[in-house]
Amino acid sequence: MVGRLRFLTSYGNGIGTGPGEFHNIIDFGAAGDSMVFVVDSRRRRISYFTKESGDFVESRVATRRELPEKHAVTESGIEYTMYAWSDHIFSSKTGDHIVQFGEETERMISTIAFGNIEAYKDYMVYVPGYYPLILIYDADGNVIMNRRTIDYNENFELPKLWEHETGAIGIDGANFNLGISVYENKLYIWPTGLRLEDENEWAFDVYNIETADYKYSFRIPPKLISYFMKNRLYQVVDSTVVIYAVK
Numbered sequence: 001m002v003g004r005l006r007f008l009t010s011y012g013n014g015i016g017t018g019p020g021e022f023h024n025i026i027d028f029g030a031a032g033d034s035m036v037f038v039v040d041s042r043r044r045r046i047s048y049f050t051k052e053s054g055d056f057v058e059s060r061v062a063t064r065r066e067l068p069e070k071h072a073v074t075e076s077g078i079e080y081t082m083y084a085w086s087d088h089i090f091s092s093k094t095g096d097h098i099v100q101f102g103e104e105t106e107r108m109i110s111t112i113a114f115g116n117i118e119a120y121k122d123y124m125v126y127v128p129g130y131y132p133l134i135l136i137y138d139a140d141g142n143v144i145m146n147r148r149t150i151d152y153n154e155n156f157e158l159p160k161l162w163e164h165e166t167g168a169i170g171i172d173g174a175n176f177n178l179g180i181s182v183y184e185n186k187l188y189i190w191p192t193g194l195r196l197e198d199e200n201e202w203a204f205d206v207y208n209i210e211t212a213d214y215k216y217s218f219r220i221p222p223k224l225i226s227y228f229m230k231n232r233l234y235q236v237v238d239s240t241v242v243i244y245a246v247k
Helices: none
Strands: 002-004 025-031 035-040 045-050 056-061 067-073 079-084 088-094 097-103 115-120 123-128 133-137 143-148 160-163 169-172 177-183 186-191 202-208 214-220 226-229 232-237 240-245
Touching (some): 035 067, 067 115, 079 115, 088 123, 123 177
Antiparallel strands (some): 025 035, 035 045, 045 056, 067 079, 088 097, 115 123, 123 133, 133 143, 160 169, 177 186, 186 202, 202 214, 226 232, 232 240
């Protein structure tokens, strides 16, 4: 399906430090049917807006030690967040009850654990970038599923952190996923395309979310501006948006 861009609404009040203003947007998504959230890592906050009108509602500000990277909200209202530079990589928030889990046992381990999270039922689905794994957690931080993806093989090597004399942190290791999406009973993983021989194609892998069993893959043309949500892939091609419906 190909269609022209049509403005609907916008979220945020531009660059700044005031309510609803941003410095560095790193993640966004839906929170139920009526709200959207925006993660601003530089300002260490998650802001909420009404979905239809774009009105600012509130911001959640993290501590100076925490750097929010990814956020997901279940239909029942449980909020999951992934952090960098934190004593714990994840947190869940159910009302006023907060649980921190994924303790950072070594310095900068949260850097190597970076990946993507999505909500499914009352759970958090986590697919790390540098490990070919699918993990599902409950709101208490318990792992209820741990499965390998099809990228795991005998040649897999654990990623390694290194620190430059300037203080910059680097990672030696393959990055296995660029994004994930959950829709109905399917988990879509957007791999980096490392296993494809044709550099002019990208691939999506589809798994059964209940069992984490691999189902099939499909290929798409690589485009710089691409976004996958639920079972739709949106790509900007010239002055139009191409929408792929995935079954």
